Amino acid sequence: MERITIKAYAVKHKLSIFxxxxxxxSGKVKSEIFQExxxxxxxxxxxxxxxxxIEEQIIPMENKQEVQVHESLRILTQEIQALRKEIEDLKTxx
Numbered sequence: 001m002e003r004i005t006i007k008a009y010a011v012k013h014k015l016s017i018f019x020x021x022x023x024x025x026s027g028k029v030k031s032e033i034f035q036e037x038x039x040x041x042x043x044x045x046x047x048x049x050x051x052x053x054i055e056e057q058i059i060p061m062e063n064k065q066e067v068q069v070h071e072s073l074r075i076l077t078q079e080i081q082a083l084r085k086e087i088e089d090l091k092t093x094x
Contacts, residue, residue, distance in 0.1 A: 003032065003043040013058055020044075028054065 004012070009029075010020045023029045030045040 002046040004046050006042055006044060009044045009046070013055070015058065023054075 006020050010017045024031050032043050033040050
C-alpha cells in the first residue's frame, strides 16, 4: 500500500482537489493524517484493488465533452425545426 498526497491523487486521476476532498469525506478513499513540520498532512492510501473500483466510478473528461456536444446538437436541431415551422407559417400568411 502506497501513500500519496491529495494533489498527486488528483493529478493521477485528472480530478480537482475539491472532488478528491469530497471522496475523502464520503469515505470512498482511505486516508491517513500525519503531523509533518507542525502541520497536519493528509495522505491517501493507494492500493490497486480499491483503485479499480474507484476508476470505474470516475467519468472521463472526454465522455463528458461528447455528451455535452450531443446535447447541444440535439437542442440546435430542435431550434432549427421550430424556426422552419415558423418560416412556413409566415409564408402561408403572406
